[in-house]
Amino acid sequence: MTASDNIQGRRCAVLLVNLGTPAAPTPAAVRKYLAEFLMDPRVVEIPRPVWWLILHGIILRVRPRKSAHAYASIWTPEGSPLLVYSRKLTDAVRRELAERLGAEVVVELAMRYGQPSIAGQLEALRAQGCERFLVLPLYPQYAASTTATAFDAVADTFKRWRAVPELRFVRDYHDHPRYIAAVADSIERHWREHGRSGFLLFSFHGLPERSRELGDPYDQHCQTTTRLIVERLGLQEGAWQLVFQSRFGPAKWLQPYCVEVLKELPSRGVKAVDVVCPGFAVDCLETLEEIAITNKEVFMQAGGESYRMIPALNDGPEHAKLLADIAMAAL
Numbered sequence: 001m002t003a004s005d006n007i008q009g010r011r012c013a014v015l016l017v018n019l020g021t022p023a024a025p026t027p028a029a030v031r032k033y034l035a036e037f038l039m040d041p042r043v044v045e046i047p048r049p050v051w052w053l054i055l056h057g058i059i060l061r062v063r064p065r066k067s068a069h070a071y072a073s074i075w076t077p078e079g080s081p082l083l084v085y086s087r088k089l090t091d092a093v094r095r096e097l098a099e100r101l102g103a104e105v106v107v108e109l110a111m112r113y114g115q116p117s118i119a120g121q122l123e124a125l126r127a128q129g130c131e132r133f134l135v136l137p138l139y140p141q142y143a144a145s146t147t148a149t150a151f152d153a154v155a156d157t158f159k160r161w162r163a164v165p166e167l168r169f170v171r172d173y174h175d176h177p178r179y180i181a182a183v184a185d186s187i188e189r190h191w192r193e194h195g196r197s198g199f200l201l202f203s204f205h206g207l208p209e210r211s212r213e214l215g216d217p218y219d220q221h222c223q224t225t226t227r228l229i230v231e232r233l234g235l236q237e238g239a240w241q242l243v244f245q246s247r248f249g250p251a252k253w254l255q256p257y258c259v260e261v262l263k264e265l266p267s268r269g270v271k272a273v274d275v276v277c278p279g280f281a282v283d284c285l286e287t288l289e290e291i292a293i294t295n296k297e298v299f300m301q302a303g304g305e306s307y308r309m310i311p312a313l314n315d316g317p318e319h320a321k322l323l324a325d326i327a328m329a330a331l
């Protein structure tokens with residue numbers, strides 16, 4: 001990329017993509033968000049007519065109120081943490097790339113559900129004259145329900161364009177050395193500042209067991225990420241465990257379940273834990289509410305004495321450097 005971020009004469013843009021979040025912590029806004037999210041056939045793989053009836057007949061009558069309450073407990077004056085951190089991270093990546101290249105670089109953020117949408121952002125970048133795109137979903141581990149659906153949204157947008165642009169798509173970065181180092185360093189920094197519990201729980205967002213059977217490498221990616229961080233930190237067997245959180249619905253999901261492990265840890269003699277969530281690029285409902293509030297209560301009620309969540313990489317300098325490395329390599 002030279003003076004005005006051109007490669008081979010073509011103007012480049014980097015589009016970071018995250019999941020999306022409700023526009024407000026209210027039942028109406030959460031219902032709108034969940035209706036879009038949970039109707040995505042990449043997310044819930046149940047035949048549409050049946051699923052539509054379950055979603056609109058049951059889930060969207062109950063869940064929005066419950067989830068809105070959870071969102072309200074973590075909402076900030078600037079908005080939903082997922083969006084606020086993702087925006088700050090985007091700004092940090094833009095600054096990092098500009099510094100490396102000595103020129104302005106187009107770096108924008110899109111959300112798979114809600115706003116700013118992938119289609120809207122791609123259209124705006126095209127209007128600015130961008131002809132070469134790097135789409136970088138903020139999911140270190142690959143799952144069809146997150147990464148592939150971001151790709152679908154990009155492809156759906158290009159279907160409406162006569163001139164399809166050049167496209168690079170980052171599929172995953174679960175074992176990228178700089179990602180592993182960034183997470184490991186964030187854990188060590190947390191231990192230096194707050195003390196070390198002696199037991200580290202690695203909690204990743206869950207996924208239906210069926211997605212694994214159908215071929216998602218997600219759980220393998222989570223295992224590899226965890227093993228690499230464990231090796232880098234030099235943790236002993238028995239001083240850490242990998243779990244999956246945020247189970248949704250009655251089906252079997254990847255195991256062990258985070259809450260079940262937290263309930264039994266005190267009886268195994270583990271009364272102090274640190275929890276890290278390497279799969280979440282930025283803090284959001286699933287870390288700030290589920291891990292830091294709800295699951296903490298579960299652990300304390302089961303006899304736990306100390307429980308700390310280690311923040312996500314968020315908009316920290318190491319995160320911006322990691323994503324800039326990935327962007328440079330892909331462009």
Ligand SMILES: C=CC1=C(C)c2cc3[nH]c(cc4nc(cc5[nH]c(cc1n2)c(C)c5CCC(=O)O)C(CCC(=O)O)=C4C)c(C)c3C=C
Pocket residue numbers: 019020021022034043044063067080082139143145146205206207208218246248279280283284285286
């Ligand atoms: C069938 C349901 C779901 C699948 C499959 C799923 C996979 C999945 N999700 C993330 C990351 C995030 N999920 C978040 C929230 C969230 N996830 C689901 C359901 C599934 N996720 C729901 C219903 C919700 C909404 C909140 C609620 O009502 O409980 C979030 C946080 C969003 C926010 O606004 O902060 C993230 C991030 C991954 C990585 C993943 C597959 C690996």
Ligand SMILES: [Fe+2]
Pocket residue numbers: 205246
């Ligand atoms: Fe989710």
Ligand SMILES: [Fe+2]
Pocket residue numbers: 246247285286290
């Ligand atoms: Fe959750």
